[in-house]
Amino acid sequence: MGARSMPSTLNDADNPRHVPMASGKSVQPQASPVAIGPPRGRAMLQWEGKQAPQQVIAPPAIQLEAHRALAAEREAGEPAWDAPADETTAEDPSNRLFYGDNKAVLAHLLRPPPHGPGLGGQVRLIYIDPPFDSGSDYTRKIRLRTGRRPVVGEQVQYGDRWPGDSYLQFMYERLLLLRELLAEDGSIWVHCDYRQVHRLHLLLEEVFGPENYLNTIAWRSQVARGAKVNAFYFPFSTQYIEIFAKNRAAPTLWQPQKKRLIFTRRQAAARFMEDERGFFRTSDPGTYSFARLKALHAEGRLYAPYGGDIIVDEKQRRVYASNGGNIGVKYYLTDLGDGRYAVERGVDNLWDDIPGLGTTPGEDVGYPTQKTEALLRRIIAASTRPGDLVLDCFVGSGTSVVVAQKMGRRWIAADLNYGAIQTTRQRLQRLGAAPGGRPTPGFTLWQVGEPPPPASEPAGTAVDLEIRRRAGEDGQTASHWVEVRIRDYRTDALAAWLRSHPRPDWRALVDAVEIDMAYDGQIFRSCLVDVPAHRRAQVSGLYRLPAAPHPTVVAVRITDIYGHETLVTRTV
Numbered sequence: 222m223g224a225r226s227m228p229s230t231l232n233d234a235d236n237p238r239h240v241p242m243a244s245g246k247s248v249q250p251q252a253s254p255v256a257i258g259p260p261r262g263r264a265m266l267q268w269e270g271k272q273a274p275q276q277v278i279a280p281p282a283i284q285l286e287a288h289r290a291l292a293a294e295r296e297a298g299e300p301a302w303d304a305p306a307d308e309t310t311a312e313d314p315s316n317r318l319f320y321g322d323n324k325a326v327l328a329h330l331l332r333p334p335p336h337g338p339g340l341g342g343q344v345r346l347i348y349i350d351p352p353f354d355s356g357s358d359y360t361r362k363i364r365l366r367t368g369r370r371p372v373v374g375e376q377v378q379y380g381d382r383w384p385g386d387s388y389l390q391f392m393y394e395r396l397l398l399l400r401e402l403l404a405e406d407g408s409i410w411v412h413c414d415y416r417q418v419h420r421l422h423l424l425l426e427e428v429f430g431p432e433n434y435l436n437t438i439a440w441r442s443q444v445a446r447g448a449k450v451n452a453f454y455f456p457f458s459t460q461y462i463e464i465f466a467k468n469r470a471a472p473t474l475w476q477p478q479k480k481r482l483i484f485t486r487r488q489a490a491a492r493f494m495e496d497e498r499g500f501f502r503t504s505d506p507g508t509y510s511f512a513r514l515k516a517l518h519a520e521g522r523l524y525a526p527y528g529g530d531i532i533v534d535e536k537q538r539r540v541y542a543s544n545g546g547n548i549g550v551k552y553y554l555t556d557l558g559d560g561r562y563a564v565e566r567g568v569d570n571l572w573d574d575i576p577g578l579g580t581t582p583g584e585d586v587g588y589p590t591q592k593t594e595a596l597l598r599r600i601i602a603a604s605t606r607p608g609d610l611v612l613d614c615f616v617g618s619g620t621s622v623v624v625a626q627k628m629g630r631r632w633i634a635a636d637l638n639y640g641a642i643q644t645t646r647q648r649l650q651r652l653g654a655a656p657g658g659r660p661t662p663g664f665t666l667w668q669v670g671e672p673p674p675p676a677s678e679p680a681g682t683a684v685d686l687e688i689r690r691r692a693g694e695d696g697q698t699a700s701h702w703v704e705v706r707i708r709d710y711r712t713d714a715l716a717a718w719l720r721s722h723p724r725p726d727w728r729a730l731v732d733a734v735e736i737d738m739a740y741d742g743q744i745f746r747s748c749l750v751d752v753p754a755h756r757r758a759q760v761s762g763l764y765r766l767p768a769a770p771h772p773t774v775v776a777v778r779i780t781d782i783y784g785h786e787t788l789v790t791r792t793v
């Protein structure tokens with residue numbers, strides 16, 4: 222603990238430089254400072270090099286891609302979007318995915334129009350799942366898209382090693398910026414584990430004020446198995462989510478959550494009481510009014526645990542047990558009709574009913590440290606309403622934004638790892654129509670600052686593909702169709718594996734095919750996406766799309782299993 226240190230300016234981008242674009246072009250960025258308020262807490266954690274920034278330089282954002290609203294579920298190879306993407310999504314500051322260091326991204330989000338979206342005080346929920354200071358490098362296995370999905374390589378996605386106290390300074394800067402973005406009635410949820418939970422709690426108190434502490438969730442993320450069961454001083458099976466309000470007195474938006482527990486007949490018989498109506502649990506009547514207790518009695522839901530009759534005394538407006546004991550209220554379990562019984566309970570701060578990824582393999586998209594959709598569903602349901610803005614600036618595989626999209630929330634996300642951007646993009650592209658038939662909203666991809674290049678240099682690739690105009694079936698629309706046929710795709714990255722294995726079909730090497738029917742050389746607007754629905758499925762390789770009658774540049778982007786992207790353009 223110690224005194225507040227000298228304020229400083231954090232400037233990743235003091236000297237504006239040319240920001241390279243996907244197309245190879247560059248633009249002159251215009252950086253500007255964004256002011257941030259001082260921390261609020263009194264007790265403060267001290268560390269070497271601690272600096273409380275008062276402003277951060279906000280680099281400009283450059284749009285790289287636009288993905289239109291997805292109308293409905295589709296077969297592989299069918300156009301995913303109604304028509305080529307237009308600029309409308311670029312006007313909306315939400316549903317944006319940012320590739321870049323989140324310090325620069327957050328500063329950009331705070332920057333007022335016309336240079337930034339000016340989202341200060343607009344975000345209802347901030348969920349962040351930052352590195353945990355685990356001292357590890359996180360990798361993903363690269364697998365062929367074939368039956369047994371053989372592993373053909375491994376790739377580092379992000380490092381989680383922090384010299385000295387750099388982790389604390391890193392988190393401190395981001396939390397200060399995040400506080401500026403949070404709505405007065407919004408909340409921030411910080412996911413972490415035993416390594417930093419206590420220090421992050423102090424940081425959050427310093428930044429948001431101890432009076433704005435809401436809760437700490439202990440989430441059972443795994444069940445110890447094998448040798449871990451006997452770990453010295455118990456296995457670590459929980460992760461933590463620290464929750465703070467921007468202003469608890471606002472008050473903070475809160476929607477209590479229920480959980481559903483399911484029991485077999487034998488389990489129900491062991492845990493609950495049973496009468497002629499079924500299994501029930503009981504609870505003290507607490508503060509129930511006389512009228513409510515009378516109504517419960519009429520429904521046969523009051524009982525006297527220590528015997529005696531239930532007396533309804535109209536004169537004294539009291540309901541009690543004739544032998545002077547307490548009364549209880551019965552809550553019946555729902556008979557599911559298949560030998561199982563369900564009970565609803567209020568959710569408290571011990572979340573042991575949401576499994577981790579280890580026991581939900583169907584959700585696994587192969588990104589290390591991926592969280593489960595059920596976890597995010599509960600967080601988003603508790604703290605937001607439909608249409609609210611959700612921010613996750615450590616988005617990883619995109620779990621939070623996929624769930625936000627499914628739940629009709631708007632979102633903004635960022636990641637510094639291009640592999641995370643690709644994974645999130647593909648998960649969003651895979652989403653079908655939202656419940657109720659509403660189309661899934663589109664999204665845009667932006668770059669802020671100068672992220673480091675993708676982890677590995679693209680290995681030599683060779684694509685054999687044909688793009689040409691085709692006659693329409695009625696003969697009249699001959700020039701209005703374009704056919705894209707991919708015949709082969711090769712990458713040098715597979716060379717070592719091929720020395721001892723037969724060459725697989727090219728489709729086993731491809732994760733996604735996207736087509737822009739009017740590529741302008743700057744922003745890739747997808748008119749078609751072919752992203753297989755599951756990890757063994759493959760792309761089709763043959764696509765037929767409506768095209769403008771005049772010459773147009775068709776761009777085909779192929780993303781392979783290593784994350785290498787190849788863009789082929791033809792004027793047709």
Ligand SMILES: C[S@@+](CC[C@H](N)C(=O)[O-])C[C@H]1O[C@@H](n2cnc3c(N)ncnc32)[C@H](O)[C@@H]1O
Pocket residue numbers: 321322323324350351352378379588589590591592593614615616617618619620621635636637638641
């Ligand atoms: C624990 S993972 C998030 C996992 C995610 N919740 C999910 O369900 O997949 C942390 C992520 O933070 C990203 N990250 C680390 N430092 C960052 C930074 N300075 N800016 C943006 N993202 C960063 C990493 O690349 C990684 O994808």
